[in-house]
Amino acid sequence: MGSTTDLLALAHKHLYGNYKPAPFVLRSGKGAELFDVDGKRYVDLCAGVAVCAVGHAHPKLAARLAEQAGKLLHVSNYFFNEENILLAQELTYASCMDRGLFCNSGAEANEAIFKLARRAAWMKRGTTEGVIVAFHNAFHGRTMGALSMTGTPKYREGFGAVEGVVHLPFGDLAAVQALPTDKHIIAVVVEPVQGEGGVYPAPEGFLAGLRAFCNERGALLLVDEVQTGIARTGSFLAFHEAGIRPDAVALAKGLGGGFPIGAMLTTEEYAGVLTPGTHGSTYGGNALASVAARTVLEIVREEKLAARAKDLGAKLSAMLNDLVQAFPDHCELERGRGLLRGLVLREGFVARDVLPKLQEKGILLTAAGDRVIRFSPPLVVTESELAEGVEAIRAVLPTLTK
Ligand SMILES: Cc1ncc(COP(=O)(O)O)c(C=O)c1O
Structure with a gap:
């Protein structure tokens, strides 16, 4: 148990520095939500890189x-x-x-x-x-x-x-x-x-x-x-x-x-x-x-998660396509299958630079390749949690510079 500041100081002292984690410390989760040691809520749209398929703390x-x-x-x-x-x-x-x-x-x-x-x-x-x-x-x-x-x-x-x-x-x-x-x-x-x-x-x-x-x-x-x-x-x-x-x-x-x-x-x-x-x-x-x-x-x-991935994947695809339409100077296209999808930024933008801005807004996503913001959420994610992620990107896109 400890505060963010204390834990980050310990991490920088004792963990081998081959990773570069975001500057907060997660403690618990439920479904597609995660909570850090200060109690801040995040919507987890990466699922530990496509790992937590059934969400966090699934009771079964x-x-x-x-x-x-x-x-x-x-x-x-x-x-x-x-x-x-x-x-x-x-x-x-x-x-x-x-x-x-x-x-x-x-x-x-x-x-x-x-x-x-x-x-x-x-x-x-x-x-x-x-x-x-x-x-x-x-x-x-x-x-x-x-x-x-x-x-x-x-x-x-x-x-x-x-x-x-x-x-x-x-x-x-x-x-x-x-x-x-x-x-x-x-x-x-x-x-x-x-x-x-x-x-x-x-x-x-x-x-x-x-x-x-x-x-x-x-x-x-x-x-x-x-x-x-x-x-x-x-x-x-x-x-x-x-x-x-x-x-x-x-x-x-x-x-x-x-x-x-x-x-x-x-x-x-x-x-x-x-x-x-x-x-x-x-x-x-x-x-x-x-x-x-x-x-x-x-x-x-x-929980019929394959059908759910297909259905929610189509909905996410539509939401991301809306973003591409709304921000043609920032976004090139979206692509993927089911709940593995990427929003491709225009040449010159760097996807990993977008992630900290999304984290501030409580959204966890990862980058894939240089220009792709990747969605790989828990398959139990809800449509409204996906929408929260897309809305955060919508708010962040105008602030990006090449
Ligand atoms: C397609 C593919 N193969 C292999 C791996 C490596 O898996 P791990 O990190 O569990 O060794 C990954 C990890 O991202 C992957 O995406």
């Missing part, structure tokens, strides 16, 4: 976590735990995949799909030589494998990269198809909507085209649904709308509703690739994380 999630904490937290993967087996059943059913391997974050889920693809190629051809195709602007996480697939150079600067990854323009199927046939393509990795890169939805037919390309070239199609998954875009997973089935999917963020958990899902065909000893994580799929994810899946079903 809070109760189940507390109950499980009194029963069993962790046993390691030397032993089964009941909750993890049931989660694997429920998650593979909901996603139309066959197998689940659990970890703790999005980067780890992407490391798993990266290793799956390399190992599958090695088992088939006796070598890991070949190319993993990723896309410009993509974001797959901060560990070295995930970072190497990430397609924005600023994230990779000063770290080097794992070799064998090529980046092509996102949405450009012809560029993928033009890859020389004497190159072995191990896999293609794609986000259905590029989140961090600036909320770019894949163009119509892109995922299906990649599926066909992978089938032709004997490559795996890897879909990163870390940001788009768990009902955010209006269907349980965004690839469900594309009429395809990937070979492997990476999940995290919304899956635990705020409790850290990630997952790699695969089809049965790749079930035998990562054999015992080839990959793992001490905490992966522990009982508490599994209860969190099972409860999130239950709430998503009961």
Whole structure:
């Protein structure tokens, strides 16, 4: 317990300075509302970057976590735990995949799909030589494998990269198809909507085209649904709308509703690739994380959050389009799917400079890419909370300078 001033002084003294958090300290939340240590209310329209899908302090999630904490937290993967087996059943059913391997974050889920693809190629051809195709602007996480697939150079600067990854323009199927046939393509990795890169939805037919390309070239199609998954875009997973089935999917963020958990899902065909000893994580799929994810899946079903994301996403889109019409000198367009949407500012404006002004007005949003104000609210957000966010932007836009 402490005042904002005291806590910020402690933070600046003791926390490693790789993040640059806003200058207030959050203490509690309810639904899409957050409260800082001084009692100030914020409308949370970012949900911890697309994480708190069922909102803050959801009574069912809070109760189940507390109950499980009194029963069993962790046993390691030397032993089964009941909750993890049931989660694997429920998650593979909901996603139309066959197998689940659990970890703790999005980067780890992407490391798993990266290793799956390399190992599958090695088992088939006796070598890991070949190319993993990723896309410009993509974001797959901060560990070295995930970072190497990430397609924005600023994230990779000063770290080097794992070799064998090529980046092509996102949405450009012809560029993928033009890859020389004497190159072995191990896999293609794609986000259905590029989140961090600036909320770019894949163009119509892109995922299906990649599926066909992978089938032709004997490559795996890897879909990163870390940001788009768990009902955010209006269907349980965004690839469900594309009429395809990937070979492997990476999940995290919304899956635990705020409790850290990630997952790699695969089809049965790749079930035998990562054999015992080839990959793992001490905490992966522990009982508490599994209860969190099972409860999130239950709430998503009961509260019909995919349909809600679609419906509220359309309403938010209309509100943002109104802003674009009203401020043509400041706003270029809005885009997105469901409740993952971006307001694109005109060239010269910097989205992250807008955020502190919105925070003063009690609205929490994030930037994606250089010019995009990103909405990724809890899926339980109300229409009026979304409107509060849009009205705050309306008030702030005239004060912006290039
Ligand atoms: C599409 C995508 N993949 C992977 C990640 C990395 O997830 P994490 O930060 O949990 O490692 C992110 C995080 O923003 C993401 O948006």
